Amino acid sequence: MNKNGLFVDGIMTTLLDITCGDQARIVRLSQLVVDNRRLLLAMGLVPGVVLTLLRVAPFGDPLIVQVLGTQLILCKKEASNIWVEAIPSCT
């Protein structure tokens, strides 16, 4: 559990470690420079938000995540700084 009052039931992993189609909740954004973080925050990537990993690019690098009804393209470097806990899928 972290100090912010967010419960971490699952194991915390980075966005890179979840598979396509999985849902996850953002736990924290680490080690991003303030300037880089700002855009992520404006796009809705804040701790507590649930996102879905939709697909991976042909060359394996940028990812598409769905967050707040928008699809965002994120590159691996950013994704590796986004810590999430996986939400077990309902199906």
Next chain:
Amino acid sequence: MHINRRRVITNIVLFGNPNVGKTTLFNRLTGKHSWVGNWPGVTVEGKCGYCVSQDNDCYIQVVDLPGCYTIHHDISQQAQDEHITYQYLTQTFNREKDIIINIIDATHLTRSLYLTLQLLEMQLPCIVAVSMVDVVEKKGIQLNFDKLSKQLGCPVIPLSVSKRHTLCSLKASIEQMVAQRPHQIMSPERVTRLIKSQPGIVLAHQQLMQELAHLKESQVLTWPNDWVALRLLDGDTSITKQLPNVLQAKVKAILKSIEQTYDEPADILIADCRYRLIRHIIAHVKQHSIVVDQKICMNATLDRWVLNRWLAIPLFFIVIYLIFWFSIEVAGSLQQLFNVVSHLMFVDGVASLLQHSHTPIWLITLLADGLGLGINTIMTFLPVLAGIFFFLGLIEDSGYMGRIAFIMDRLMRFLGLPGKAFVPLMIGFGCNVPAVMASRTLDRANDRLLTVLITPFMSCSARLSVYTVFCSAFFVNNAHNIVFILYLIGISMAVLTGLLLRYTVLRNQQSSFVMELPPYHYPQLNDIMRYTWRKLWGFVRRMSRLLIPVCMLFALLNTITVKHNNHSVLLLYQAGKFVTPIFKPMGIESNNWPATIGLFSGILAKEVVIGSLNILYSTETPLKQREAFSWLNARMQIYHALPWVTDNIASPGARPLGKKALGNMVKKFGDSKAAFAYLLFVLLYVPCLSTVSVTMKEIGQSWGWFSLTWSTTLAYATAVIYYQSATFALHPTQSFVWIGAMISLLVLMWCALHRIVQTCK
């Protein structure tokens, strides 16, 4: 600006996320009364226009700000759009008179409101216009705009852009605000209301407000105190910098203590506050019913194919191929017609008219061969450019451009470029001119610059005409291999230059790559036509300023003759003969001077190379006689230039060499090695004048010259190195010296250019 200044009642500023329908609203509001320029100091297009008020009595000036996601000053200035917006809102914007129209997207309310809240925090007078209302309603969601207005504390107007009365209500709202001027300062509770959910931020905010109250002289005092305090907590370095050192240290300490107590930095906490407030607002405003998300479904199905891991790249190449096919083949078939007709009109026609009125020969040359030829060159480009820009507009408008960025990102990151940069580079294979112009689709200045600098190495279709002729003379059996190798060499030189630049002058600061994948959008023909027209007009305007004077200069040079062995010979040709020894190391012997002059004419346009080689190798009597203008002849020429007439007798660019010229050329070049070296030089040296002038306009004089010098040096060095290694066995010592010299020339050149560019900075 041709409107009466006194009757402008207000400035309105259109502001919002990218792709929310800002441009559509701008076009609806201003109609034809708009103009496009660059924002001061940067090459980001800004649009400005005006509309008439409801009673047709006065004007409202409309400014279209670039779309952005957050109001923020980026110190690295990488995100120019945000920089411009920030500068505009904090400096240019007159908070007592002007009005902001904040356009928010009903389908992405949360994210749109994130920006709106930041605007309201600044306490600027604004009207919120909600777009895509109909899309949301189709999904079965009702929005209560009155409640939204109450929650936000500013007028809210639903826009369904297709309907006229929404414009009226927008104008009415603007006029009502104008009537109540000066705008009252909005209540300062906004910020307090925002941060109340985070007690730590509230405390720090109060502390900073007190500090700011003691501040005497600073620019920050022109803005509301509570906003400044909030921005300081949010980590806005441009504001922190304006504070005295003592206070700066205090801000730092406060930020640090917040991060220690709450385990999250203050800016994340503030973002969290904003989202909490937004959730609260949306809960009040949104009335749900059944959600059937058809559009998302359609998007998802399309993307399953378009962004498929295995199909995405083949599909992308098919799209690019189709664009090429349409613009180079279909639209390009009109090129000949444009060429012949404009040549008849502006060159032959003008000349014969002037001859009839007994104008002096030099003036005829200046007007017909200079001005006329310049106009002719520009006209010839128009069909292909129109085709390419139309498709460029189409893929941008439909949302495919965003997908290209996704597909190609990894590949292009090798050069530190975004995936979108692949498109201008591909277009470069057709024609370098639109490729350089298409680099505007990139967001960051450095990326644009790099793309423009490496584009000329993409071998364009005009250069292909030179290759084909040479291949038919020297490489009959493996012509396609030679052409393929040339293309590959061009690409590798582009990559080489790109890498060199990336690791020296244009080092990229690591910035995040986050982009919204825009939903597919049914392309609006009207908007695409407008885009194409704007690009074409921009091309004509910019080109004429540089190309026409240079054409006139060339034309004048073309008339000066000198006496040589009792013949009068053109000075230009004499000069060609004179400089030919420079090209000896790459295999052009001194009796092969037509090849040199071919290179010179290639600076004007690569299509001309074959034409001039044809004349020079077949006759070697350089004085050209002007043909008498006759209507019969003109009609024949136009007839043969029609796209549906298949024999291209009249095409001067693609005309293969005559038999005599071909034999002469083979004899003078000697062997295929020299010919290949020549082709290498043609591939890499100065691109055509049109590309040069567009490049100069796009990236500035100093970078333009850099591009010219670097490409020519690279061309010379490559050709010499190739020729000397190919003939190494004949004269090992000489070859060795030449190769060594060329490599050190390249290194020296690079160092010098690097130095110059850095001092220029």
